[in-house]
Amino acid sequence: MAAKNHDDYTVGWICALPLEMAAAQVLLDEVHEDLPVEANDHNAYTLDAYTLGSIGKHNVVIACLPYGQYGIASATSVAVQLLSSFRSIRFGLMVGIGGGVPNEEADIRLGDVVVSKLTNTHGGVVQFDYGKALNGGEFQRTGMLSQPPQVLLTALSKLQANHIMGRSRFMDFLAEIERKIPKQSSPLARPTQEDRLYRADHNHVDASSKTCSDCDETKTVPRPSRDLNQPMIHYGLIASSNQVVKDSQLRDQLGRELDAYCVEMEAAGLMNNYPCLVIRGICDYADSHKNKEWQGYAATVAAAYAKELLSVTPVIRIDQTRTVEDTLLDPDVTTASHSKDLSRPVTPSPFQTTPPAVINQSELGGIYLGTIRGEEIIPRLIQDPAFWRAEINTLIRQLLIIHPQWWVERTQETAKTMNDFFARNRLTFRVNILQRRSVRPGYSGHDRQYLDALFHHNLGWLNGFSSEEGVPEINLGILNLWSILEFLDRDCR
Numbered sequence: 325m326a327a328k329n330h331d332d333y334t335v336g337w338i339c340a341l342p343l344e345m346a347a348a349q350v351l352l353d354e355v356h357e358d359l360p361v362e363a364n365d366h367n368a369y370t371l372d373a374y375t376l377g378s379i380g381k382h383n384v385v386i387a388c389l390p391y392g393q394y395g396i397a398s399a400t401s402v403a404v405q406l407l408s409s410f411r412s413i414r415f416g417l418m419v420g421i422g423g424g425v426p427n428e429e430a431d432i433r434l435g436d437v438v439v440s441k442l443t444n445t446h447g448g449v450v451q452f453d454y455g456k457a458l459n460g461g462e463f464q465r466t467g468m469l470s471q472p473p474q475v476l477l478t479a480l481s482k483l484q485a486n487h488i489m490g491r492s493r494f495m496d497f498l499a500e501i502e503r504k505i506p507k508q509s510s511p512l513a514r515p516t517q518e519d520r521l522y523r524a525d526h527n528h529v530d531a532s533s534k535t536c537s538d539c540d541e542t543k544t545v546p547r548p549s550r551d552l553n554q555p556m557i558h559y560g561l562i563a564s565s566n567q568v569v570k571d572s573q574l575r576d577q578l579g580r581e582l583d584a585y586c587v588e589m590e591a592a593g594l595m596n597n598y599p600c601l602v603i604r605g606i607c608d609y610a611d612s613h614k615n616k617e618w619q620g621y622a623a624t625v626a627a628a629y630a631k632e633l634l635s636v637t638p639v640i641r642i643d644q645t646r647t648v649e650d651t652l653l654d655p656d657v658t659t660a661s662h663s664k665d666l667s668r669p670v671t672p673s674p675f676q677t678t679p680p681a682v683i684n685q686s687e688l689g690g691i692y693l694g695t696i697r698g699e700e701i702i703p704r705l706i707q708d709p710a711f712w713r714a715e716i717n718t719l720i721r722q723l724l725i726i727h728p729q730w731w732v733e734r735t736q737e738t739a740k741t742m743n744d745f746f747a748r749n750r751l752t753f754r755v756n757i758l759q760r761r762s763v764r765p766g767y768s769g770h771d772r773q774y775l776d777a778l779f780h781h782n783l784g785w786l787n788g789f790s791s792e793e794g795v796p797e798i799n800l801g802i803l804n805l806w807s808i809l810e811f812l813d814r815d816c817r
């Protein structure tokens with residue numbers, strides 16, 4: 325293996341706990357040697373805190389928070405040090421454990437994973453003021469955090485599409501770990517302790533006991549049985565604060581008022597300093613019954629998901645995406661991310677001043693726009709962006725004639741119109757008619773905004789499978805149109 329240098333590393337993977345770091349290390353395809361310390365490196369003393377290695381074609385730096393120092397400030401300082409030592413880092417992943425917030429939309433269980441989901445109003449993570457809630461007030465969002473980089477959002481779409489089509493790989497990665505570390509002795513294996521969600525009115529009985537042996541089993545929330553070996557992935561908001569949440573009332577309030585799926589303690593320290601995606605394995609329900617039994621397994625499932633995500637993320641070369649540091653120097657982004665004015669929608673776009681990417685055909689393998697292979701479409705988009713914008717515009721006008729209030733395929737006629745578009749443009753993708761389940765936002769007269777609204781309104785994101793028909797609530801036609809326009813806006817201006 326050729327010797328590496330700092331600039332070879334483009335992915336920063338941050339953990340809070342040694343257990344989370346262990347799970348990440350076990351999943352590396354290769355472990356690299358430590359780098360020599362440079363004389364002028366002010367972070368030299370921290371360098372041995374990193375683990376270097378690769379996952380697929382990505383060279384990854386894994387960093388862990390100093391022992392015993394959890395919380396937002398500690399995460400910020402680790403991210404800043406990481407970025408100053410490794411100046412080519414293109415994006416980050418925050419991978420570890422968190423408390424689940426079960427709700428009506430998402431049946432979140434121990435060992436499941438919550439991935440921060442971008443919405444129109446926030447970047448997937450909010451910081452909330454813990455004290456306000458304890459005093460009986462409403463939650464106050466104390467900061468608006470910026471969004472993950474586009475390259476990760478595109479990879480997420482691809483991964484979700486794969487999962488819908490039954491092509492999921494993280495279970496294979498989990499099985500790989502079991503082969504490496506025998507289950508009996510492994511702190512990373514699925515625990516035998518039962519997954520019980522207690523009703524919010526039943527507090528942990530014996531505070532000195534780490535198990536729930538004295539807690540009343542009849543006071544649990546009834547939930548349908550599930551295949552124990554198949555963790556589910558949920559996409560939702562992650563609520564972050566400096567204090568640990570151990571209170572079911574507070575947890576449920578976070579679910580109601582913020583629509584949070586997960587609570588944790590570090591992500592808010594990263595988002596504004598370090599564009600990243602947050603991936604949390606659920607190890608407890610953030611209530612008084614919380615213990616550490618599930619932490620190792622939850623950390624491992626989260627790391628396996630992160631590995632699968634990297635496997636569908638293209639390796640970003642210089643000039644294709646600005647480095648994290650460049651993004652932070654952009655006055656627009658900095659202003660937006662430090663703004664506390666929640667009435668103003670904050671959608672920092674780190675890519676607005678990026679020159680068109682120089683894309684080498686041989687690097688397109690494995691890249692997808694939505695579900696369309698990059699090789700099939702990207703060279704053509706780059707060659708004639710105006711043509712593609714006009715084509716999509718024509719398609720939208722045709723769809724609007726069929727349904728002036730909303731234009732997505734639901735009827736034979738709209739599906740045919742969309743399929744004509746894909747066929748006419750020699751794209752192999754075709755849409756099927758899927759039954760609509762969610763309330764559709766109305767068309768506002770602005771095509772691009774409406775497409776964004778549709779995408780974020782469950783149409784581009786998998787929101788779980790309907791138990792009756794097993795039909796995922798995703799509209800791949802919209803996902804693909806959205807992805808094409810995102811690419812045109814980003815790389816072909």
Ligand SMILES: [Zn+2]
Pocket residue numbers: 527528529535536537539612613
């Ligand atoms: Zn208990």
